[in-house]
Amino acid sequence: MSFWDRIKPAPKPVKATDVQLAPDSMRLTLTWDDGVHTSASAQVLRQQCPCAACVDEWTHQRTLDPNRVPADTRVQALQPVGNYALTFTFSDGHSTGIYPWQLLRDITQPQG
Numbered sequence: 001m002s003f004w005d006r007i008k009p010a011p012k013p014v015k016a017t018d019v020q021l022a023p024d025s026m027r028l029t030l031t032w033d034d035g036v037h038t039s040a041s042a043q044v045l046r047q048q049c050p051c052a053a054c055v056d057e058w059t060h061q062r063t064l065d066p067n068r069v070p071a072d073t074r075v076q077a078l079q080p081v082g083n084y085a086l087t088f089t090f091s092d093g094h095s096t097g098i099y100p101w102q103l104l105r106d107i108t109q110p111q112g
């Protein structure tokens with residue numbers, strides 16, 4: 001390891017400071033502690049579900065077919081998990097995914 005590698009700052013963990021669900025429950029908007037706003041549809045959130053039923057634990061292959069997640073998927077409920085993640089209840093009844101902030105940051109798109 002070189003000198004420069006050692007003094008590189010560790011990547012700062014991201015954290016959302018505000019979470020807004022659209023009135024139609026089909027889009028989630030996040031405000032991050034670095035001032036960035038991102039959003040994703042409930043469909044995308046459902047497609048990216050990280051739970052063991054949707055992603056194979058060992059191979060990390062996605063077993064959920066994204067084409068089977070309808071475009072009109074809604075978030076029926078959302079709850080914080082400690083201060084590191086969110087969990088959603090989707091309109092198809094699925095609620096086992098835990099979405100850490102970094103995953104949410106990765107799967108949502110920056111807003112203009």
Ligand SMILES: [Zn+2]
Nearest residue numbers: 049051054097
């Ligand atoms: Zn899942």
